[in-house]
Amino acid sequence: YGSTRPERILAEVKRKATRGDARSVVDTIDQYCRHQEWAMNVGDEKGTILDSIVCEVKPRAMLELGTYCGYSAVRIASLLPPNSRLITMEFNPVFAAIARQVIAWAGVEDKVVLIEGPSGDWIPKMKKEFGLTSFDLVFLDHWKDCYLPDTKLMEECGLLRTGSILVADNVICPGAPDYLEYVRGSPRYESKYFRSHLEYTTVEDGIEKSVFLG
Numbered sequence: 001y002g003s004t005r006p007e008r009i010l011a012e013v014k015r016k017a018t019r020g021d022a023r024s025v026v027d028t029i030d031q032y033c034r035h036q037e038w039a040m041n042v043g044d045e046k047g048t049i050l051d052s053i054v055c056e057v058k059p060r061a062m063l064e065l066g067t068y069c070g071y072s073a074v075r076i077a078s079l080l081p082p083n084s085r086l087i088t089m090e091f092n093p094v095f096a097a098i099a100r101q102v103i104a105w106a107g108v109e110d111k112v113v114l115i116e117g118p119s120g121d122w123i124p125k126m127k128k129e130f131g132l133t134s135f136d137l138v139f140l141d142h143w144k145d146c147y148l149p150d151t152k153l154m155e156e157c158g159l160l161r162t163g164s165i166l167v168a169d170n171v172i173c174p175g176a177p178d179y180l181e182y183v184r185g186s187p188r189y190e191s192k193y194f195r196s197h198l199e200y201t202t203v204e205d206g207i208e209k210s211v212f213l214g
Ligand SMILES: O=C(NCCNC(=O)c1cc(-c2ccc(F)cc2)cc(O)c1O)c1cc(O)ncn1
Pocket: 040, 041, 042, 066, 068, 091, 092, 141, 142, 143, 144, 169, 170, 173, 174, 198, 199
């Protein structure tokens, strides 16, 4: 039996990263995925753009859709102010099991809540489940054809307030054309594109930052 890519990434983190040191976990994953085997983490280049937005917004309540191995959850959590919480949602139980261990190794488990299941089921329950009013910042990095329906669902469920910010990965590659058209065309959003590259490659990709205007 072979191991899975997420299992190999976790093994590399346990072998090379310093327990409790979020930066070393991030750097270890970037090194491995750049030089050993590619994986769909937001990566170092787009990660720097995400870092700057997290530091600018200083979110008290943040949501990530699409945890994968926990790379961006660790990256984000290491920048969150005290008493802030990142809720990260993963559909795939195999990914979620690995992400929990990566998050624990990085020592950020007290800032991260990982929930498993389909985003469409969870979004309508979040206010009640987590005593939330709204999210200050949402990072969309899950299935690209779910970006738009999940954004509309968050609007309908009152999870976005005036000034809430959506940050979407992969708007060029693999692409989320319907989402882009929506946030760029809607008077309810102020959108900005940050040109970059697909993680660990020279292929064009980018991040779209969209402010909800209410
Ligand atoms: O969310 C789930 N997958 C990850 C979504 N993310 C992506 O698909 C993704 C893909 C790419 C990508 C880019 C170029 C290429 F050639 C191949 C893949 C890059 C990225 O940066 C992503 O974020 C998922 C999985 C599953 O089995 N069940 C429920 N949900």
